[in-house]
Amino acid sequence: MSSFSHTVGSRTYQFRDLKDLMAKATPARSGDYLAGLAAASAEERVAAQMALAALPLSIFLQQALIPYEDDEVTRLIIDRHDRAAFAPIAHLTVGDFRNWLLGDGADSAALAAVSPGITPEMAAAVSKLMRVQDLILVAKKCHVTTAFRNTIGLPGRMSTRLQPNHPTDDATGIAASVLDGLLYGSGDAVIGINPATDNVPQVIKIVTMLDEIIDRYGIPTQSCVLTHVTNTIAAIERGAPVDLVFQSIAGTEAANAGFGINLALLDEARQAALSLRRGSVGNNVMYFETGQGSALSANAHHGVDQQTCEARAYAVARAFAPLLVNSVVGFIGPEYLYDGKQIVRAGLEDHFCAKLLGLPMGCDVCYTNHAEADQNDMDILLTLLGTAGCTFVMGIPGSDDIMLNYQTTSFHDALYARRVLGLKPAPEFEAWLQRMEIFTRDAQVTLGNGLPPAFERALLRLS
Template structure:
């Protein structure tokens, strides 16, 4: 057989063709037609200089406020140490022994989302894990998240009718497994301002009554949270789903100005005790495509662009809800695992406190064994936080994720601990006891026995 040539019409096309296979890019007509074409694209991409991404915007500056954000906030001094590198050289540099967390922290403001996405496309799974492990991102509100050797959890006590007793029982269950230091975060079944105020007030009462060094969040639209703040609600964190194009964000009913307004509103409450990171963002590959707002950009690159939005607002937490959108975008366990590791790597490289909702929908070609694999790999990669949900099954959102037991497993496997302030509280409450390593206490603390009686 003779030699075969491949032509890529522009940088967007090259980036898409170089992406490891996933169903969303196939659905959008962007994926390589064969493994051979994908390898050709990856080799071509590896030879490109990083500087090309500063001069060839995937969405024109005039058409997209995320493009403007990426260009206007780019730190040329931070970029200088890597400005001479190609994408392939950048991979080698990231994996070299000379590059540690201090070097990566310094260079992060000079890395654009497209640079991060490009290098991820030519990296193996072990590369994504090793490079992400070097990144250290620490944030603070009522505790300190992201320290070396720590793995935090979001306690997610969702209930299909927002029943207060049901929510409280799930919170108690999670706390008794050491879950909840990242946030106690609820997706409301009834999403309006009065309900948001009711739930956030309930969470505030629990945190104050038991003096828990953590933060609460109701995952409602940012406009509801702003209005709740205006009505005097005790809001800790402002939540919003975000995407990597202006058009996709508009489909969510947001823009950068609205996010800035929300952050200012939360900061005005001064509710943090050890820091003022007040934003919580969720992302996920496929969101721009599902909104028909991807501009012909592959879904992994669109996802990385969402991290520019998050980085702008100095969040306490960011996570990819990696398998939640469904098999139309990530078809099976293999694609979900790869995407979760890509998202974690790219976000950490850009300086974000990145966690992951290790999850799948019931119609995806995935199961809990796949999630065990991804959870374990993310733990070794230094993931900031994962989800903790009763029995792994979110009965309100109807998807499968990680349980309190799963989070405890990966902490025990890797010797990871909760945020230090939260760990001290767990020991004070006799939920954790000291041995060769921190372990669950054997007795139910009397204060929680009283809580159980109130719920029964």
């Protein structure tokens, strides 16, 4: 790889290769300091950003940050790169690319057309030159739509994952949380449970219970048990009513190996889910979660900064046409994103990069209790993501996940974001909420001193 340099005043900063330059150009975050990759000063960071801005986008097709022969994610990125889609922007530098993205000519159609020609490294590079408002503006223009039993990602809409986790997988507790969430309009992205007991029989038990709820009340949504992909494949083989296949993914082959997966296994899982033909309006059957710091935590980052590793995970995701992808942005901990400011920046970067690459990107707006963050920081990120066109967020009773022990967004938070930003649920789910008299025609919740009458009648009719 070539070395790079940039002079600021009387001092010239040297960067040994492209991945060193990328790391030094990254806005400060604790994970890169932990890895020994971050810029030593704000001046060095600016020098790296200026040097990066002058590089041609095509350099990322010539110099792989992780060698092609060593990493199947690199091979996926290079082998599936669409040179025809890249052609309209092939002459641009990274800095020019930023200017093009912010211009009026880069509308939704233009962004969708070039998306297959953008590599994760290109997206990560340009994000490092952007302010928060830039990340929001460009992401807002990216429209990515997917479907299974409803349609996710349409303009003017924001979906929610109803997350009714329970520390003992108690069926009554899960059902109570599901009911609570539905009455606040949550659950159109997915009703998704992290099982406390993670084995195939338990996965089958939970997914069957969720299927019965969805079927009994005719809810146009999908369910998912967030277990390892091999458990889901085994559940499908045993006849379980699986809607979506979940898996955590990362941006390097070694990090994915740490998760016990590879690209071939993900393809096997997708084919298994497709064979069930359970979707009614579409066939996007995969649900992926990612997070900055996952590769570093597995010592599988190859000296690449954590945000660029995260963007590479989106190449893995888009190879499998997912219904949903989300960054669990503050979940891994302060070792990787120290405080609210770093979490906010990272969440907007992740959303921007994924949308630019053509993914239906959501965000778990969250933090752990030992991070220097609080719910006010999450309110800021939630509002900014809603403005940026975020596909979906989490909905949890009271913001407190009592099984995973972290803080995220509540049913009320999602309702706030929809109201203040004029957003609606997925159209099929919105129509169901209106039929059940949970929502009025203007998307207001009808909760008063009891259950909405139509929903109560449905409960009585099916009890």
